[in-house]
Amino acid sequence: MAEPNYNEDSIRSLDWKEHIRLRPGMYIGKLGDGSAQDDGIYVLLKEIVDNSIDEFVMGSGRTIEITVSDQKVNVRDYGRGIPLGKVIDCVSKINTGGKYDSKAFQKSVGLNGVGTKAVNALSTNFVVQSYRDNKTKKVEFSKGEIVLDNAIIDTTQRNGTAITFYPDETIFRNYHYIPDFVESMIWNYVFLNAGLTINFNGQKYFSERGLYDLLHKHADVESVRYPIIHLVGSDIEIAMTHGQQYGEDYHSFVNGQHTTQGGTHQAAFREAVVKTIREFYKKEYDASDIRSSIIAAISVRVQEPVFESQTKTKLGSQNMGPDGPSVRTFINDFVKKELDDYLHKHSDVADALLKRILQSERERKDIAGIKKLANDRAKKASLHNKKLRDCKIHFNSTHDKRYETTLFITEGDSASGSITKSRDVDCQAVFSLKGKPLNCYELTKKVVYENEEFNLLQHALNIEDGLDGLHYNNIVIATDADVDGMHIRLLMMTFFLQFFPDLVRAGHVYILQTPLFRVRNKKETIYCYSDDERKKAIEKLGNKPEITRFKGLGEISPDEFGLFIGKDIRLDPVILKDQTIKNLLEYYMGKNTPDRQQHIIRNLRIEKDEVSEDEIKAEPVVDDEAENNLDVA
Template sequence: MAEEEKPNEAPILTEYTEDHIRHLSDMEHIRTRPGMYIGKLGDGSHAEDGIYVLLKEVIDNSIDEFKMNAGRRIEITVEDNLRVSVRDYGRGIPLGKLIEAVSMLNTGGKYDSKAFKKSVGLNGVGVKAVNALSSHFEVRSHRDGEMRRATFERGILTGESTEPTADENGTFIYFEPDSALFKNYTFRTEFIETMLRNYTYLNTGLTIMFNGRRIHSRNGLVDLLNDNMTNDGLYPIIHLKGEDIEIAFTHTGQYGEEYYSFVNGQHTTQGGTHQSAFKKHIAETIKDFSGKNFDYGDIRNGLVAAIAINIEEPLFESQTKIKLGSLTTIPDGGISIDKFVGDFVKEQVDNYLHKNTDIADIIIQKITENEKERKAIAGVTKLARERAKKANLHNRKLRDCRIHLNDAKGDLKEDSSIFITEGDSASGSITKSRDVTTQAVFSLRGKPLNCFGLTKKVVYENEEFNLLQAALNIEDGLDGLRYNKVIVATDADVDGMHIRLLMITFFLQFFPELIKKGHVYILQTPLFRVRNRKNKIGKQKLKELEEEAKAAKSDFITRYCYSDEERVAAIEALGPDPEITRFKGLGEISPDEFKHFIGPDIRLEQVSLHKSDQVKELLEYYMGKNTMERQNFIINNLVIEEDRAEEDETAETAI
């Protein structure tokens, strides 16, 4: 049944006078509307959070110096996961314009194509946003024996000086994100390392020192694919370079397609016109070479590829620059990105295949196998698609949201998410407490099928998998993905953990790119609720908990605990004799409480996948046939629920 929606209430008219008109300075505007400049804020627990955008904006300037053959080394230091410094050895910001360059919007050298060509940061915003959104910001420019320094707090200049220096030319920037905006933030090393490695793949010869560790790439996009592929290539990676374009690709034994695309060093995680052009033209070129009427999907199934282009004045779809816009053209002659990429792929890939017939034979054999498998399940696929199409008209398993990742426009596209839940009780709590604008719910009937070792035929034969594939819109790849976050939301018990593993196995088996691109998450829900009445806490402790007491809308002060450590801390803070509730399942949590766990403070654990992860071996061990080795592991590590409960009671008594 569709959810009831409240009718729109008429707005209350208020007086509108000259006093309501305000002018904001550049720095004030950035701080008032940070989302316009860096997307979401976040706390650093996700790779797309704002603190990484700040870091990227600073590094982009140093990369642009490298591209202009000014400085081959960048030094980055992160202190206590809170503060960052970046030192490059480029030309340095002109001393007379140092303050304007970091504090005035629409000011910068990148408006002059003579000084900067094919740069990412063309909007004159980047480092100004870093300045405005930092509690402390310092910039130093070293040029020809002179050093000018300026310090800021939240975008306001606090000091400046000029003095002689013996240091090499270049720019130093230090910033500490404002904790009043980025609540409880911390920088995570793994996200930064991925970002920095991408920079080195795209800038052969660049050395980045990160907290004293050297990051360097000799082979560009070949290194990128080798470092990210979790399946071996069926043939050596084909690596082709041209003026302002570089591609690399191979086929693997995995299902689906996997792409890494870049514009002027910017990782366009949501693709865009350059990635779409590559997909189209690589399929056309291989088909034409083969002389056979292959289906494009068969040609690309198992393809892992990367494309990087450098162009002047790229147009991105948002300030975060993760998708290249469709209106971007090559200034010289005004040709489209599609033609630019297509001309290169058609000529270079065709030449390569004619010169390397042994590799061409492997590619055609792989495509033929893909075609054979597709035709073998064609009947099942057709019926499943028809069933899914009918179900989508009123999909009883899906409670959809209003805004989706693949919508043409919308500021909230990247907030779109879908919760995959187990059972009606859990999905009921989430459905009633979710934000219907951006949060959808897909309800599993129970434990899904263990699909390890099965072919893609099972995706179409199994109604649940087929409906999930249709809800996500990923049958033909991630281009049409409807939700930015695919969140597995299960109970924190043995059955719930098993369902998590089964769902992750499903994605790894058939849609590995969904995990590799960082779209799959596990919802963290509290294990305990600890609360106590305000009149029992005592005046002294109540004073210490003043903010929590004001926020509480009842006679209780409540804390939700995600671990035993948090529970112990809550008992100590809210004692004496607090009320402790242990949540054994999501269905036990009321919708009124659940809204706290899937709102702005939602805790998500991203499912990540790296080359070092022995995926095939892990899945074989945990999801394969029940070997004696695995049985012994389970028996030796089994914790009986009653024993755990006794341990909890003992711990509480001790406290």
């Protein structure tokens, strides 16, 4: 039916800042609160730092200063500085920049002149100051509107640009920057720009050997099967080795952009490695045996790259440039020549690589029988899988809500019942555990197929053959905040780290925060996730409000539960720090060692609850201090 009042007044044009604020996802991907590595607040930071990196690439400024607090960002570079007469234009006019006609920037990421403008529009406070030839110009904005335009004055500061911004809390709800995510971003910048120094929150970051240093940092040096192979060419750099872990671990980059979802360059590299190794050993080894346990990094420079989204996490380009070869041919030719030459020159590496391939082949054949039986059982169970309440949209689709797809892993039927009744059936699924899962530390992957629960979970996630078909972007462990719940969390994290570490590395695994207290009076209800929040709520409501302390997820009504898994959901990401998976799991999940006993004794805390018994309607079992002290996430 036609719009009855469709006329000239129905048509309106948005200016640049209105459009960005109305459709922020078009420019920075998902919004989020900072609990995921690809949340918009990190994209904002990256857009600013990218400009400073471009100055370094141009030979101006070898140091970048970055300071990040919970909600404030400051970036200062020592490049050439924005031309003072164009400071306002460069941060507030779309399609304004200095890269369009420069050959030096043909292999840069940010060519469209949108990035800094998006940061400006999506910040409550945005300050840009340029220092150039002993003069400086400072302009302050709020949500893209100029609030202070200072005159050009003299300065003794070194040339460069300083930008400070506060992301808008009305767009990024309850956000805060997680230092581990920012630090990971900083390390990637220095690995990809050897010779660059970044000072982040007072700490210095620097790399001499590029992707070699990246792999040396991420790989378990004690368990790699051979020394890191480091190959450098024009517009391409590769580092690779094999470890002992399950799965494939890739770090891929295009023009300095971390392509977390891979793309044509990563697919070409995986294909080229298989082809080269088969030809070197003159045997058609299974591709999965060749790539099993690989740890690799690849960086390419592409002219006018095409990404599958504004956030540039997946390369879609088929060619290296308008007149260049295909990405596939370019990478295949480089790997074929350089890797083949390397293996011929280093027979010890070639022997170690062959042993790793043969080991993978034996392991694959060893579980082939049980794998087939387990998969047949899983297919039958999927038709009437009582453990899984699936959602309509999956992550491996093209749906707009694919990034919101979430699987809640719950303990028992009561908790899963509350979530099932209150979830968004479009993009939230529930998998119910029947009790405490098996401690799979030091077990082989055979147990994934022998254990029915693990096998059904693997099939629900669709990760048996890697992450390409992953059904859910967010895998959320949702257990009670008591001793049993903490134990189940650790057992589930052990399962993922032992057999599917790529899930954790890619930032897909989270812990659900649920409120410990409900504080209310007749007019208002406040849910509190810590004792500090409870105290503030009591202070706000005053006059002895009613306080309820939740014992477990099953006791929270479905109506209330819907409030905790909606737009205000609070998630703690499971972050894998520098320690190796093997050492981490051995310490926490291995045999009871004196070191672990001492750790528990040192961190044991007995606290007196300040809440009076007549205030509390449900007694606590335990708070989550124990898990926090483990420092796993």
